[in-house]
Amino acid sequence: MPALWDPAEIRRQITSGSIFQNLGPQRSAEIAALSDEELDAGLTAALSRPQLPHLPSGALVRRAVYSAQYAELFTHFDLPSALAVYEPGAGASDSVTVAVEAHSQGRGRYATVNLNRTLRAQFQSKTACLQLDIDIVEDRAEHSQTHFPPNSFDAACFHHAVNDILQTAVSEPRGMDTTTVDWWPNERQMIEWLAEDFAADGLDSRGRPELLQVVSGAVDLVRPGGYLIFDHWTSLSARDGWLPWDLFCDLIPMARRWIATSDLPLTEVELPGADPRWWMALRVGNPIGDS
Numbered sequence: 001m002p003a004l005w006d007p008a009e010i011r012r013q014i015t016s017g018s019i020f021q022n023l024g025p026q027r028s029a030e031i032a033a034l035s036d037e038e039l040d041a042g043l044t045a046a047l048s049r050p051q052l053p054h055l056p057s058g059a060l061v062r063r064a065v066y067s068a069q070y071a072e073l074f075t076h077f078d079l080p081s082a083l084a085v086y087e088p089g090a091g092a093s094d095s096v097t098v099a100v101e102a103h104s105q106g107r108g109r110y111a112t113v114n115l116n117r118t119l120r121a122q123f124q125s126k127t128a129c130l131q132l133d134i135d136i137v138e139d140r141a142e143h144s145q146t147h148f149p150p151n152s153f154d155a156a157c158f159h160h161a162v163n164d165i166l167q168t169a170v171s172e173p174r175g176m177d178t179t180t181v182d183w184w185p186n187e188r189q190m191i192e193w194l195a196e197d198f199a200a201d202g203l204d205s206r207g208r209p210e211l212l213q214v215v216s217g218a219v220d221l222v223r224p225g226g227y228l229i230f231d232h233w234t235s236l237s238a239r240d241g242w243l244p245w246d247l248f249c250d251l252i253p254m255a256r257r258w259i260a261t262s263d264l265p266l267t268e269v270e271l272p273g274a275d276p277r278w279w280m281a282l283r284v285g286n287p288i289g290d291s
């Protein structure tokens with residue numbers, strides 16, 4: 001099976017293909033204004049893991065690349081054209097949303113269960129130009145099953161979300177209200193608490209239970225034969241600073257170990273050419289043929 005995410009195809013998707021067409025007028029104009037060198041550098045940085053240091057065009061190209069990667073995964077898994085996707089903790093990130101819009105040509109359904117209000121408002125304004133049916137629920141993703149019927153989604157996408165769920169889990173008990181807090185100026189504190197709890201007990205008492213609960217909720221919401229897709233990225237520019245580098249390079253393997261020791265009906269499937277340290281796809285239902 002050919003490797004996913006051929007750089008030339010991703011480049012085509014974000015400069016003229018279905019991702020470009022669904023980025024909205026402002027972002028597509030910004031992408032169109034980039035030089036070939038800026039585009040190639042941004043693309044190489046976004047596709048590398050750990051990610052090459054941020055570039056001037058970084059966030060623009062990076063977010064479009066993630067959309068192209070998720071859209072390709074939806075095709076790879078042969079998900080329906082009018083697919084339904086759930087994303088816990090989207091914050092202000094519309095990468096998955098744009099991928100759903102592109103894959104479904106605006107006929108799909110997308111839902112997120114998210115806490116932070118300011119980021120939610122930014123998400124709403126970014127996605128206002130999309131045709132998708134979008135549902136944003138303000139709650140902890142640990143309660144996702146109370147908002148949607150079982151088996152009502154084709155996939156759940158944990159896009160750079162494992163760290164956010166863990167950060168929230170260690171910060172709320174210390175008194176930080178992550179629904180109202182200004183996320184970015186407070187994120188360092190959250191991550192420092194995360195490192196502290198990781199050093200204390202490997203996140204066994206705070207972090208692991210919450211993440212497994214969110215994953216368990218996603219398993220209920222996604223139909224048998226559907227997928228839970230996880231990715232994480234960490235930028236090399238953070239390697240020699242305060243970020244707990246080894247932990248942030250191990251979040252997907254750690255989630256994999258936790259899930260493997262749970263009794264959740266999930267089976268990992270290989271993503272051709274993807275680094276399992278940064279990507280993971282789990283099929284809902286036990287080995288293929290069961291569901």
Ligand SMILES: C[S@@+](CC[C@H](N)C(=O)[O-])C[C@H]1O[C@@H](n2cnc3c(N)ncnc32)[C@H](O)[C@@H]1O
Pocket residue numbers: 088089090091092093113114115116119120139140141142158159160161164165166168169178179183214
């Ligand atoms: C920094 S944002 C961005 C997330 C996005 N996954 C990304 O990195 O592209 C983090 C968001 O995750 C939300 N979040 C974290 N843990 C959550 C939980 N347990 N339930 C719902 N939302 C959560 C936060 O409230 C915040 O809005």
